[in-house]
Amino acid sequence: xxxxxxxxxxxxxxxxxxxxxxxxxxxxxxxxxxxxxxxxxxxxxxxxxxxxxxxxxxxxxxxxxxxxxxxxxxxxxxxxxxxxxxxxxxxxxxxxxxxxxxxxxxxxxxxxxxxxxxxxxxxxxxxxxxxxxxxxxxxxxxxxxxxxxxxxxxxxxxxxxxxxxxxxxxxxxxxxxxxxxxxxxxxxxxxxxxxxxxxxxxxxxxxxxxxxxxxxxxxxxxxxxxxxxxxxxxxxxxxxxxxxxxxxxxxxxxxxxxxxxxxxxxxxxxxxxxxxxxxxxxxxxxxxxxxxxxxxxxxxxxxxxxxxxxxxxxxxxxxxxxxxxxxxxxxxxxxxxxxxxxxxxxxxxxxxxxxxxxxxxxxxxxxxxxxxxxxxxxxxxxxxxxxxxxxxxxxxxxxxxxxxxxxxxxxxxxxxxxxxxxxxxxxxxxxxxxxxxxxxxxxxxxxxxxxxxxxxxxxxxxxxxxxxxxxxxxxxxxxxxxxxxxxxxxxxxxxxxxxxxxxxxxxxxxxxxxxxxxxxxxxxxxxx
Numbered sequence: 001x002x003x004x005x006x007x008x009x010x011x012x013x014x015x016x017x018x019x020x021x022x023x024x025x026x027x028x029x030x031x032x033x034x035x036x037x038x039x040x041x042x043x044x045x046x047x048x049x050x051x052x053x054x055x056x057x058x059x060x061x062x063x064x065x066x067x068x069x070x071x072x073x074x075x076x077x078x079x080x081x082x083x084x085x086x087x088x089x090x091x092x093x094x095x096x097x098x099x100x101x102x103x104x105x106x107x108x109x110x111x112x113x114x115x116x117x118x119x120x121x122x123x124x125x126x127x128x129x130x131x132x133x134x135x136x137x138x139x140x141x142x143x144x145x146x147x148x149x150x151x152x153x154x155x156x157x158x159x160x161x162x163x164x165x166x167x168x169x170x171x172x173x174x175x176x177x178x179x180x181x182x183x184x185x186x187x188x189x190x191x192x193x194x195x196x197x198x199x200x201x202x203x204x205x206x207x208x209x210x211x212x213x214x215x216x217x218x219x220x221x222x223x224x225x226x227x228x229x230x231x232x233x234x235x236x237x238x239x240x241x242x243x244x245x246x247x248x249x250x251x252x253x254x255x256x257x258x259x260x261x262x263x264x265x266x267x268x269x270x271x272x273x274x275x276x277x278x279x280x281x282x283x284x285x286x287x288x289x290x291x292x293x294x295x296x297x298x299x300x301x302x303x304x305x306x307x308x309x310x311x312x313x314x315x316x317x318x319x320x321x322x323x324x325x326x327x328x329x330x331x332x333x334x335x336x337x338x339x340x341x342x343x344x345x346x347x348x349x350x351x352x353x354x355x356x357x358x359x360x361x362x363x364x365x366x367x368x369x370x371x372x373x374x375x376x377x378x379x380x381x382x383x384x385x386x387x388x389x390x391x392x393x394x395x396x397x398x399x400x401x402x403x404x405x406x407x408x409x410x411x412x413x414x415x416x417x418x419x420x421x422x423x424x425x426x427x428x429x430x431x432x433x434x435x436x437x438x439x440x441x442x443x444x445x446x447x448x449x450x451x452x453x454x455x456x457x458x459x460x461x462x463x464x465x466x467x468x469x470x471x472x473x474x475x476x477x478x479x480x481x482x483x484x485x486x487x488x489x490x491x492x493x494x495x496x497x498x499x500x501x502x503x504x505x506x507x508x509x510x511x512x513x514x515x516x517x518x519x520x521x522x523x524x525x526x527x528x
Contacts, residue, residue, distance in 0.1 A: 090385030147198030150205030338375025
């Protein structure tokens with residue numbers, strides 16, 4: 001059956017056609033986002049939801065979205081999606097971070113130029129029949145210093161445009177490497193130095209706990225007298241009340257804002273000041289950008305629903321279309337190895353190490369690790385998935401460690417999951433053979449070769465004659481058919497393990513009889 005996608009906000013006809021051309025059953029209701037009740041009534045039938053900013057995807061809505069696999073936001077901001085709730089349900093949330101980058105960067109440059117030459121104010125005055133040539137004295141931007149806070153995709157485009165205007169560009173970004181700074185021609189500085197040196201400051205960073213009010217009264221006091229501040233990123237990066245006071249005192253010469261703490265902004269501390277330029281969140285508002293993000297989100301969602309490719313997800317590692325089919329059997333292996341370890345773990349987990357050896361070490365191990373952690377935690381937490389697992393593990397203080405090694409021994413690829421608890425450390429290894437089926441090849445250092453089955457029995461025992469016969473008799477007496485029987489041992493007469501696939505479930509009284517067999521140390525029922 002073809003996947004179904006609901007488009008609840010306005011997307012272009014070309015974007016809608018992308019879904020249809022890819023064979024996806026598409027329902028286009030561009031005004032549905034404003035009708036919460038109708039959207040909630042419909043959402044349960046869809047695998048994907050394509051939105052802009054009008055649709056609010058709340059935890060309450062997600063409770064009704066039983067089949068939903070992916071939410072695609074045509075644009076950068078995902079403030080209208082409750083990411084933790086989507087993650088908990090295993091719903092991938094995608095955005096389109098690059099579709100409107102040029103448009104937003106151009107808007108910031110335009111705002112800076114308008115601010116420098118007081119264009120909006122001069123326009124209003126002139127069209128009112130005044131000729132106030134002496135009133136609107138501007139400043140040149142040539143040879144001025146532009147301070148860029150946040151030098152990612154948009155910030156780096158702003159820096160490039162500023163170079164074309166013969167400005168000196170300094171940048172603060174904790175994630176900007178010295179090599180990248182040299183490549184884009186900016187001087188990397190710390191925030192206090194940027195505040196001290198910049199003639200113009202432009203913000204291009206997300207709103208987080210660390211960046212909220214990154215410009216406040218204290219930082220404004222350290223800035224040059226006559227500084228001009230541009231914000232086309234996110235409302236809340238600047239303390240608007242503190243900025244208004246600095247504008248009133250003349251310490252800040254002007255401000256140009258496209259974003260505000262409260263939107264729609266019908267009133268704001270900055271409104272009415274003669275040296276402030278404001279626009280109604282127009283950063284991404286060009287016909288080109290709106291089309292780009294719509295086409296991009298349609299392509300991304302289609303790729304995920306049809307072949308498992310994940311791009312620009314905010315809550316899961318990216319997986320390319322080329323990677324997806326190669327990863328699929330290893331994702332299954334990682335999840336089953338994690339599940340094996342999780343079903344045997346009874347005490348608190350402190351650390352999990354996933355080691356990748358051979359060919360698999362060059363794959364997208366982040367996605368594989370998520371699958372392993374999901375398998376590990378599911379026996380204990382039940383309602384968990386590959387999207388939510390890393391977050392849940394972090395919340396519980398579990399240390400996750402990845403190790404990759406190029407070379408391995410007997411296998412082209414090998415994944416080993418090692419779980420450390422309060423009492424012990426346990427590891428299990430597996431591989432994928434040419435047939436694409438995951439196999440366990442090592443348990444606690446004991447070699448074996450066993451496929452996973454829906455219902456299995458795991459036994460640790462002493463390697464003594466008679467165990468296999470007595471176990472088989474116990475199963476026969478109970479009317480339980482043995483599908484496969486795999487054994488391994490440390491040494492003759494030493495510790496041994498057995499992994500047996502059975503048809504159906506094993507009743508508790510039969511499991512008790514197995515545990516009572518002379519050579520058996522422990523016996524557990526496993527389900528995969």
